[in-house]
Every structure is written in structure tokens, then in C-alpha cells.
Amino acid sequence: MKTGILKISLTFLLFALVGASCHDETEFPPLEDKELTVSEIKTQGCKDNLKSNDIERSIELKAEGENKLRIKFVNATLNCAGLDTTYAMINDGILRVTFIDYNWANCICDFDLECVIDSMEQRKYTAKVSAGGEVATFSFDYSKNLDSKVEISDDLQ
Template sequence: MIPKILKLSLVFLLFALIGASCQDEEELPPLEDRQLTVSEIKTQGCKDNLKSNDIERYIELKAEGENQLRVKFVNASLNCCPGEITTNAFIQNDTLRVIFSEETPGRCNCFCDFDLECVIDSMENRSYNIEVYAHSENAKAKFTFNYTPELSSKTIVNN
């Protein structure tokens, strides 16, 4: 009887060791809701010489400096006389939201493409859900990325 109990104990111990070694990495806690510091806001446009069927819209993400993220939205469609373009970034409901806003001095009845760019501080080495907004209350792009010091990515925007 003792050898049988000893064998069963060894089998349970073996399964416990295998189970412990197969555990996934420890999950990071959810992101804390907060406003992030945005710097180096740049805009380039109006690219009115582009034909709508030739336009590729995309988001470039690149890690820079000490925990900084450069976000570039290429060929974002905005009002053709947007006035000042501002950028805000914040964490809300575990999602990084980047909002490029236009302050229209008057309503122009036209749209054209702009390249919008900013740098966001205080990034952590972890996975992020991101939403990028430009001239809309609806996100123009939603995807997930892993922030690391080596990050350099390009994501095509479909709308």
C-alpha cells in the first residue's frame, strides 16, 4: 500500500511541477486612467494634389528617447482650412487614445490630407490597445501594439 501511495504522490508532484513551469508570464495590472504629456506636435498638408484612389493612410509608431512614443498619422483627412491642430493623449479604460483635433476658424467645404505627428511621454514596456482619432468622434484606427525600446511599426488605416 505504501509503494502505491508513494507512486501516486510522485505523479501528483510531477503534474504540479509541470503545471507551475507552464504558467504564462505574470499579467501586468490594467493601465491607470490619466492624461499623458504630448510634445513635438507637427503637421504637414494640405496635400490637395493627391488623388483619392492613390492615397494610403497609415499610422507609424516608433519608440524614442526615454520611454517616448512617436505617433505619425499619414494622410489623415481633415477640413482643408483647419486652423490650429492640437493633439491630446490619455489612457482611458485601459486604452491609449490619441486625438488630433482641428480648430476650424470657419467652415470650409473641402477636405484634404495631412500628415499629423506627435511624441507621447511616460510609456511603459507593455502591450497597449490604441485608438487614433482625427476629424471624427469615431476612431480612425484601433489596434494593439507592444511598446519596447525597439518599437518601429506601420499599421494601415482602412477608413
């Protein structure tokens, strides 16, 4: 009788351990609101020779060093005057990166916009990257090996 109870107990313990080890969603503490340092702000464009039906938009993410993230917004639509400034912050638990264009041009075209953000933590992020009224929302896992591309649909939020 004692052997049967011991076997049943060990079986339940084994299932509990296997169930706990299969849980792959890591819980992270909430991100605190803060402004992040942005450097290496670059722009490539004005790509006025692109046809609107040929344009593929994407966000490229690449880790650099221990805690830096290079973000490249490919084919962001801005006015022809181009990029004015870029800022990044954590707000309400979301990484927000905003590329701001000049307000005084009377035409629009596509640009490749790029920056490097400092102080990244190894964790899962929800991100909102915006440029010229376009906002791409997505999630990604930051690690020192990050090198990915997020395709953006034409119906940006």
C-alpha cells in the same frame, strides 16, 4: 510503490511548470486615467494631389528614449486649414490621441500628422487615434524597441 508515486508526482509537477512557463499573456494592472504630455506636434500636407483610391492610411509607432512614443498618422483627412492642436490621455484604460483640426475651412485634404507622447510604460496598450472624425482602434506592446506600422482600412470606426 513509493517510487511509482514519486515518479507520478514529479511528472505532474513538470507539466505544471511547463504549463506555467508557456503562459505568454502578461497581466498588467489597469491604467489610471490621466492626461499625457504631448510635444513635437507636426503636420505635413495638404496633399491635395492624391486620388481617393490611391490613399493608404496608417499609424506609425516608434519608441524614443526610455518612455516616449512618436505617433504618426499618415494621410489623415482634415479640412484644408490643417491641424489646430493635439492631445493625449488615458481614459477608461485606453490611450486616446486626438488631432484636432480648425473648424473654419470649406475644403478637405490629407495630411501626415505627428506628435510625441511622454510617460509611456512598458506594457500592452489599446489605442484610439483620431483625426477629423476618423478613429483608428488597435493594440500594441510598448517597449523601448517599438517600431511598427498599423494599416488602417477605409471603414474607420
